[in-house]
Amino acid sequence: SFNLHLTLTLTGPLDHGHDHHEDQAHHSANPDRCDGIEFDAIAPDEKGNSFFFKGDHLWKGFTGPAQVSSAFFMELDDHHHLGHVDAAFRMHNKEKPEDHDHIFLFLDDKVFSYYNHSLEEGYPKDIQLDFPGVPSHLDAAVECPKGDCNSDSVLFFKGEEVYNYDIATQSVKVRQWAHLPNCTSAFRWLEQYYCFHGHNFTRFHPVSGEVNGAYPKDARHYFMSCPKFGHGGDAKVPKCSEVTLDAITSDKSGKTYAFTGRIYMRLDTHRDGKHAFPIARTWKEVTDGVDAVFSYSDKIYIIKGDQVYIYKSAAPSTLIEGYPKSLTEELGIEGPVNAAFVCEDHHIVHIIQGQTMYDIDLSATPRTVAREAPLPISGIEAGMCGPDGIKVFVGSEYYHYETPRILAFSRIRPEPKTITPDMMGCVE
Numbered sequence: 001s002f003n004l005h006l007t008l009t010l011t012g013p014l015d016h017g018h019d020h021h022e023d024q025a026h027h028s029a030n031p032d033r034c035d036g037i038e039f040d041a042i043a044p045d046e047k048g049n050s051f052f053f054k055g056d057h058l059w060k061g062f063t064g065p066a067q068v069s070s071a072f073f074m075e076l077d078d079h080h081h082l083g084h085v086d087a088a089f090r091m092h093n094k095e096k097p098e099d100h101d102h103i104f105l106f107l108d109d110k111v112f113s114y115y116n117h118s119l120e121e122g123y124p125k126d127i128q129l130d131f132p133g134v135p136s137h138l139d140a141a142v143e144c145p146k147g148d149c150n151s152d153s154v155l156f157f158k159g160e161e162v163y164n165y166d167i168a169t170q171s172v173k174v175r176q177w178a179h180l181p182n183c184t185s186a187f188r189w190l191e192q193y194y195c196f197h198g199h200n201f202t203r204f205h206p207v208s209g210e211v212n213g214a215y216p217k218d219a220r221h222y223f224m225s226c227p228k229f230g231h232g233g234d235a236k237v238p239k240c241s242e243v244t245l246d247a248i249t250s251d252k253s254g255k256t257y258a259f260t261g262r263i264y265m266r267l268d269t270h271r272d273g274k275h276a277f278p279i280a281r282t283w284k285e286v287t288d289g290v291d292a293v294f295s296y297s298d299k300i301y302i303i304k305g306d307q308v309y310i311y312k313s314a315a316p317s318t319l320i321e322g323y324p325k326s327l328t329e330e331l332g333i334e335g336p337v338n339a340a341f342v343c344e345d346h347h348i349v350h351i352i353q354g355q356t357m358y359d360i361d362l363s364a365t366p367r368t369v370a371r372e373a374p375l376p377i378s379g380i381e382a383g384m385c386g387p388d389g390i391k392v393f394v395g396s397e398y399y400h401y402e403t404p405r406i407l408a409f410s411r412i413r414p415e416p417k418t419i420t421p422d423m424m425g426c427v428e
């Protein structure tokens with residue numbers, strides 16, 4: 001069992017003698033990632049645990065000591081001469097369930113496919129059997145699902161070259177991103193792409209390779225917990241009872257975003273954890289918070305004061321030309337508004353202003369208020385409509401309604417529910 005492996009790892013012989021460059025006299029073979037090391041590979045498994053590989057050791061998650069890799073990926077021991085993992089990624093390929101969510105490890109000219117930490121039959125095999133056109137002795141690999149990339153893909157790194165491998169067609173495009181350091185490992189975390197080099201990392205755009213922001217950064221501040229390192233300054237994980245939202249929205253593909261102040265958080269990334277980022281990191285022009293946000297067709301509408309910003313939903317979010325526009329011009333109402341939502345496949349945006357809900361038909365021009373209804377509750381600050389109905393948020397509580405009609409016309413006030421750690425990554 002897992003626990004058994006862990007115990008063996010922690011109490012068993014530590015010196016595996018594979019860290020050729022380390023000074024064995026002064027360091028135990030158990031590497032310390034707070035020393036500032038260069039990882040060989042980084043990848044999440046099917047449960048969302050992140051594995052950081054170095055030599056024949058790995059770290060599971062963002063805290064804790066190094067452990068022997070074969071405790072988690074047993075068969076790697078049968079190939080001891082291979083010494084270390086060159087590259088790793090988690091496959092995203094829903095068309096092919098027998099590969100989807102498998103963790104692929106690359107060693108020299110071989111690839112290993114693991115699911116639930118067992119090696120799949122037929123592995124290890126030559127890399128080119130699974131990935132024709134991709135070289136052996138890789139430096140790094142990272143998955144790039146459709147939405148982030150144009151199609152489900154994998155980015156392989158070797159030296160100066162980036163191999164963009166299309167999973168369905170097995171075609172390879174070779175690129176050079178001269179401004180990006182040579183990545184010795186690469187990691188996708190909360191839909192952001194990180195190239196690791198030395199003990200630093202650089203965030204890059206997976207399609208253009210573009211780097212925006214102050215990079216490189218020392219990985220020890222962010223991806224591991226080390227004495228005298230850290231990040232986030234005074235920012236604290238809020239208590240759930242203190243969380244209040246300005247806006248919340250869920251798009252067709254189920255991506256759900258909550259907004260408060262100048263930050264936003266994806267709420268549907270259960271497996272890979274939750275982390276807040278500045279709104280302006282994703283929606284550049286929105287620098288001062290939001291009042292209401294809704295998703296419609298393949299766009300996201302952000303309302304602030306009397307302005308509406310419309311962005312393409314697909315990454316990278318780009319502002320549609322001509323926006324922001326005034327709320328009056330775009331929707332035929334005056335700001336400010338408190339909340340807004342569209343239910344799936346409908347063309348009506350429900351705008352909440354005080355204790356009134358206005359329905360505006362987005363398929364009509366010019367846009368005008370088609371209906372208005374007084375609401376049974378006051379103080380709504382955010383609202384969304386998803387497959388399981390409507391949620392409207394009042395302070396750190398929310399109310400659930402099945403349809404907009406029931407929200408507008410039922411005189412029975414449902415029991416409020418409280419925001420939980422599971423929903424928003426807050427603390428009890």
Ligand code: HEM
Nearest residue numbers: 062192203217222223231232233235236237275277278281
């Ligand atoms: C497992 C725990 C955490 C991990 C792995 C983590 C990781 C990261 C990473 C990778 C970045 C972005 C670096 C970049 O893209 O350049 C970041 C940024 C940030 N994190 Fe965390 N973080 C964690 C917990 C926290 C906590 C608990 C807080 C405080 C509440 C926090 C506050 C911040 C802030 C303020 C930023 C800067 C955002 C920005 O300006 O882009 N983080 N974190």
